[in-house]
Amino acid sequence: MTDSVELAQVAYQAYGEAVGFKNYLGDPMPTWDDLGDTIQQAWTGAAEAIRDRLERDLLQSSITRMDHSGAASAGRLPRVCGAAQEVLCDWIRANGLDPQEIPTGAGFEIHDGQLTIEVVVLDDDGNSVIADSGFYGVERTTRTVPLVEPFPVRHWLSDS
Incomplete structure (x- = not known):
């Protein structure tokens, strides 16, 4: 940058x-x-x-408004690889979450200093729970944590 x-x-x-x-x-x-x-x-x-x-x-x-509830920044995590993926994983870790529990394209919302993000549901052994929806996938839920580190927008604005 x-x-x-x-x-x-x-x-x-x-x-x-x-x-x-x-x-x-x-x-x-x-x-x-x-x-x-x-x-x-x-x-x-x-x-x-x-x-x-x-x-x-x-x-x-780059985000969408979620609903009429007045929620602020919301959208889906970008699909990235390489250095951009590491930036995204660092952001997830900085906010107290495990990147391994965040599915690709996870929905998220930032509102009132809180980050709410989709996470994979894990069983007692730490394995992903398979979805009952009739197609291949995993169960998802949301987790809300304090927003410690803002979304790394500057990475996507950089010249490099």
């Missing part, structure tokens, strides 16, 4: 292009390096706010 200072520099450059590299008095704008720490920090803060908003909007656009 591009760091905040680099985003701030891109924003400052775009602003300069939009105003012909002139400040509000019509004088030439200083270069990024000549801005000074206070102004650079202000641009960096603005860039971070924009990135955070885009991340939130991306998460909201």
Whole structure:
């Protein structure tokens, strides 16, 4: 992911292009390096706010509203492999869950600081319980835990 200072520099450059590299008095704008720490920090803060908003909007656009109950972020975990799968598993572990108990494409909901997610029902020996629904599959239920770590949206926004 591009760091905040680099985003701030891109924003400052775009602003300069939009105003012909002139400040509000019509004088030439200083270069990024000549801005000074206070102004650079202000641009960096603005860039971070924009990135955070885009991340939130991306998460909201990739999820669905569950029902009329006012539930917030809800959807299905993305189907991933490789490094993205490890990021997802780390997020699941950080929230106190075992990735082995989370089925592929599990439904989840984030609301009021809680994560509710589909998990596989296990028998007393720790084996998955086969579903009685007439087709191959496993029984599922939901588990609710405190949301310790937010969903790793930034991973899906990264350049790499």
